Structure formats: structure tokens, C-alpha cells
Amino acid sequence: MDTTITPIKKGPNIPPGNILVNEKWRGSAFEMNLKSIGRVSYCGDIDIVDFYPSEISPVIYVNEGDLLSGVCYERKLKKMQKVVNQNPVIIADRNINTIKQFSELQDKCFSMNLTLIPIGNISELPQLLFQMAYIETKSPNNPFKQREKSRDDLAEIQLKLFTLIPGVGAKKAKILLDHFGHSSNLVSIYQKMYLSQSCLH
Template sequence: MTTKANLPATAGSIVVPYGHVIGNEKWRGSEIAQRLQGKVRLIFEDGLGLVDFHLSNRTCILLISEADLVAGDEFKRRLVKFRNASSLRGIVIVEKTQISEQYYSGVQKLVVLELGMVLLPVANQGEASQLIIQLVREQSRDRGANPFVRKQRSQLAEPAALRAVQHIPGVGKTKALLLLQHFGSIHRLCNAPVSELEQVVGQTAAQQIYTFLHS
């Protein structure tokens, strides 16, 4: 259900309950909003500024659409402003299509190497919504969980997650499956140390993955 709500905001950040997503008003009526409805508790706010979607645990989504990539450099300025002004953990989802693919390497360099943010490519807004839903579910499952207990449930049923991981340099379908099976979520994969990555894919690939995910 999509509603308007006045949630508490302090120091420029919004407190988001687990299982909820706070969406920027500009996305109301969009395909991604329609696909999120019924899967998560989606609430729209018109004061999110640079952020497109707020998740719990100070995580937020900045969505770069195909139209944003083709239109010019405005999205780059938005990303830099966010990174310079915010203490939130930003995850960038970018639409990588046949039209926008020529711009992708530039976005990758800016987001990952220069800004040190996580970049997840998707084919369309449908895949973007799947990734957001997965991230919300991961956060809800991880809430209060013992970090030393490895969850056996894997995310292999999530095709959007599998495709996103395959875009990491040095990772094909086989390694993507192994990584998702081992870590169980995109969040854990992004936060994994090199030593743990090496246990799954070996030293060379582990270093490539770590370098890609961190500045």
C-alpha cells in the first residue's frame, strides 16, 4: 500500500522502519513504484532531495535511468553532491541498456573508483525493483541475526541479483553463483574482506572483485 506519512527526520536523514521503503515523490506512478507496491511498504515523501529511495539502516538508493545517462552530466553532479554531503550508505542502481551501454564505463569509474559507492547494473526498472525488494528483505532477515551464523538460504532464485554480480570484472556465471551461494546476499558480498572472497574465487579474482566494489 502506498501512503503519505510524516516520518521523523534528523540531521538530514530519515528514519525508515525495517520492511519499508521511502520513495522520492518524483517516482510516484512510475513502473518501479508500481512493481514495489505490494512487495514492500512504500511511502512517498517530497523532501528526499538527491535520494530516490530510502531503506532502513541508513541505506539509500540512487537510481540512474537510461534517460539520465543520455541526457548529460546532471546525474554525475547529483552523485558527487550526495557523496560529499551525506553520511548515508549509497547504492547506485543504473539502467544498462543497448542505448545507455556506451556511457556505462564512465559511470562505473565515477561511482566505484572515484566515489567509493556500490554500483549495481540492471536492464530496466523491473529489475531495479527486484533488487530493491531483495535488499529490503535482506535487511529484515539480518535484523538481530547472529553474524557468526552462516545462513544456508541462498539468493539464487533472484535473477536480477545474479545478473548484477556477473557485471563485476572477473566474474562469470559460475563465480556469480558461487558468490551468492556463499554470502547469501548482495549486502554481505559488498562488505566481504578480500580474505573471505579468496576462499570462494581465488586470490586474483578476489582482488578484482574487492577493487571493483571499493574505492
């Protein structure tokens, strides 16, 4: 069996504000929700990538079903890890049903230095993707500065998600971000606070 991991090629050219979508999503209910928010284009030649909200941000989406069924996405993560001059992002469902599985995915992403963004379910995905696309239109043209800016802005997106936690407002979420630094650490904080809130009910 060939275990060679072929790196993902350079990201495609994408008009500002558009999202490039893998052909496998065409005709789905999710596609209709995505198109209701903004402009999308399709491509059948972007390998394992589900979405490109920008040329430097390949995105893989891991839904609740994939997490619960134990689908192995290790190979996908390894491919994303080998991306050069881009900011690969993993978006995954993180809810009461997927706490354990999300934690396992989180550990893998952390060890591979991949950005992981939690969402409640697929209904939150269209808005997040277009937020990412909008952010890239505001980034400088320098690819190295753009990569750094993208990471910062993705952390800001995570910050907004964490303000949805009961008892955590914008001020407290900002304190957590300042204290723990890298956005990956916030996922652990989110999990601990979520479990703490659950135990109170």
C-alpha cells in the same frame, strides 16, 4: 552561481521491510510494480534521493534515458559522496545501448568511492530495492557494523546479477568476487565479459 554542495541530511526513520520513495515517483507505472511486491511510504523531503530501502542506504536511480541524453548527475554524485554514516548507492541501467555511458558513470562512482549496481532496466529495480530492504532487517544494530554488512550484502546482490552473464555460473562468479575483492571491480569484469560474449555472436 553558488557551487556549494549541501550534504544530504541524516536518513529518515523507516519501518523494517519498508521502502521510502520520493514523491516524484507517485502515480508512475514503476510505483505500481513496486507496491505489488511490498510496502512503500512517500516523502517529498529527501532531496535528490529516489529511494531509501533502509535508513543507511540512500539510492539514486539513473535510467537509460538519462545516460543516453548526457544528463549531468555530477552534482548528485557529489551530494551522495558527502553522506555521513550511510551507504549511498547508485543504481543504473547497463545494457547494450548504454555501455559507453555506463562506463563513464562507473569511473565517476569508483573515484568517489560510491557503490554502483548495474541493472538491465527499471523492471529489475523493485525486486532489487526490496532485497536491499530485507538485507537491512537482518543487519546488526551497531551502525558501523551495519554499514560494513550492507556493503558485503550489496556485493552479494551484484554477484547474483553477474551469474546472469552467459557462461558464468554461481561458482565462477564467486571466484571472481574472491579474486577481485571490492564489488566495484566486478563492474569492469562484467563489462569486459559482456563485450566478449557480444563479439562471439
